[in-house]
Amino acid sequence: MKRIWILVMVFFLVGCSNNEDVYTSEPIENVTLTVQELSDFTDNTLNYYDIEVTLDDEKDQLIGKETITYHYDETEALEALYLHVYPNAFKSSSHPSLFDQEVTKAMTQEGSIEIKNVLINGKTIEYSYEPIDTVLKLPFDLIPGEDYMIEMDFVIQVSSTTERFGSIQGIYNLGNWYPILAVYDDEGWNLDPYYDVGDPFYSEVANYDVTLTLPEGYIPSASGYLYQKEDKTYHFRADRMRDFAFVLSDKFLIKEKLVNDTLVYLYYPSSLSNHYWTDHALTFAEETLLLYEDFIGDYPYKSYSVVITTFPSGMEYPGLVMISDQYFYDFDITNLRQTIVHESVHQWFYSLIGDDEIDEGWIDEGLTTYFTMYFDQAVYKKAYYDRTLKYYRDRRNKYGIENITVLKSAKDYADWSEYGVAAYVTPALMYDEIYKTYGDEKLKTFVQSLYSNYVYGILRYEDLIETLKTVYGEEVMEIVDRYLK
Numbered sequence: 001m002k003r004i005w006i007l008v009m010v011f012f013l014v015g016c017s018n019n020e021d022v023y024t025s026e027p028i029e030n031v032t033l034t035v036q037e038l039s040d041f042t043d044n045t046l047n048y049y050d051i052e053v054t055l056d057d058e059k060d061q062l063i064g065k066e067t068i069t070y071h072y073d074e075t076e077a078l079e080a081l082y083l084h085v086y087p088n089a090f091k092s093s094s095h096p097s098l099f100d101q102e103v104t105k106a107m108t109q110e111g112s113i114e115i116k117n118v119l120i121n122g123k124t125i126e127y128s129y130e131p132i133d134t135v136l137k138l139p140f141d142l143i144p145g146e147d148y149m150i151e152m153d154f155v156i157q158v159s160s161t162t163e164r165f166g167s168i169q170g171i172y173n174l175g176n177w178y179p180i181l182a183v184y185d186d187e188g189w190n191l192d193p194y195y196d197v198g199d200p201f202y203s204e205v206a207n208y209d210v211t212l213t214l215p216e217g218y219i220p221s222a223s224g225y226l227y228q229k230e231d232k233t234y235h236f237r238a239d240r241m242r243d244f245a246f247v248l249s250d251k252f253l254i255k256e257k258l259v260n261d262t263l264v265y266l267y268y269p270s271s272l273s274n275h276y277w278t279d280h281a282l283t284f285a286e287e288t289l290l291l292y293e294d295f296i297g298d299y300p301y302k303s304y305s306v307v308i309t310t311f312p313s314g315m316e317y318p319g320l321v322m323i324s325d326q327y328f329y330d331f332d333i334t335n336l337r338q339t340i341v342h343e344s345v346h347q348w349f350y351s352l353i354g355d356d357e358i359d360e361g362w363i364d365e366g367l368t369t370y371f372t373m374y375f376d377q378a379v380y381k382k383a384y385y386d387r388t389l390k391y392y393r394d395r396r397n398k399y400g401i402e403n404i405t406v407l408k409s410a411k412d413y414a415d416w417s418e419y420g421v422a423a424y425v426t427p428a429l430m431y432d433e434i435y436k437t438y439g440d441e442k443l444k445t446f447v448q449s450l451y452s453n454y455v456y457g458i459l460r461y462e463d464l465i466e467t468l469k470t471v472y473g474e475e476v477m478e479i480v481d482r483y484l485k
């Protein structure tokens, strides 16, 4: 995510943003989604989600059914498995106030998910929400190496917010909406709640087949690609993705452009139909893909959707990013560019190269923040890079370097301001110093080596340090220790 504290930067940058370059993209305007060929990708070692869901826009509900083919590949037998059911975080007045306390208080409809009829391998399961509301516990003996078929029905109430999960002004932001398997790792089950600070999500790649039925006039944007459409029912597929998000609206217009072998979509509300920056928005996504497919590694998905929505800044999901419509209304091209680039860079750091965003969120945010700066320099002007660098240095100094701890869990930060300077700014300054010391080619070797070793996997602190040492030599630790200790 790109957070509110970055908005502070607007006041610093906006005065300098009059000399933006002229863009010349020729996107295809297309009110219907393109149906793409179903890929023959199979990997039966991955978990598989088969979800069928219908939107009821009168009640703001999603009603559906989910079937997961789950491969239990740990070495020890367990007595339960767990899924996150994040809509329950929006259930009570104590739900996370992610952005704006006032917006949170103004929520008139709470969000929730009601689970029904849970079966594992055809057998009825007595499930419970424990240890917290946002976790579904399914007691069942798990034997290493076995496969399980988990089935459940659900009714999801969408909250009336402009958060990652919420509906307002006829746009449904549907991030973290369906029951998703918790990760079992060397710490055991990761059952963290939906924290206020950070993007509090941690998941493994899986394959998805999602069937969505919409009311008349609605257009879906999705993490996966569309492979079949019958009347108001859309069939999406996503292979090796670590989450699946939607944004739905009856007000969307679409532009699309083929970039390498990915169809890049821009979704935007019809109120922006005369806004010429919609072309720019598509171009920023295109330029990011072109730069980083070359510099880091292949973007393997068949579609990528940039969705202009009510979300108040930017939020990344695999194959789909939410971008604030406010940048258009404010004519804030700098924040529009930086937010689209930032969320697009997350397609590599978080989506393809995963991490535990709760315990080590600085890994994806730090790399993403740095490669957003790097984009500005590589595609536009070095002055943009230098300006951001100066802003970050000032920000870190002003906060007090001695008050900043990068290596701690998102749940231990007091607020977004502290998290921003620790997880975004400080690692970005570290990568800047490494880049200035060792140069471009080494930087490329470093990120390509992250990509080749951790694509579709989870990158941890130890792995990151090991890769830095392998590429740059032991002496790089002199720089690393100054920022991370």
Ligand SMILES: [Zn+2]
Pocket (backbone or CB within 6 Å): 001, 002, 342, 346, 365, 368
């Ligand atoms: Zn981010």
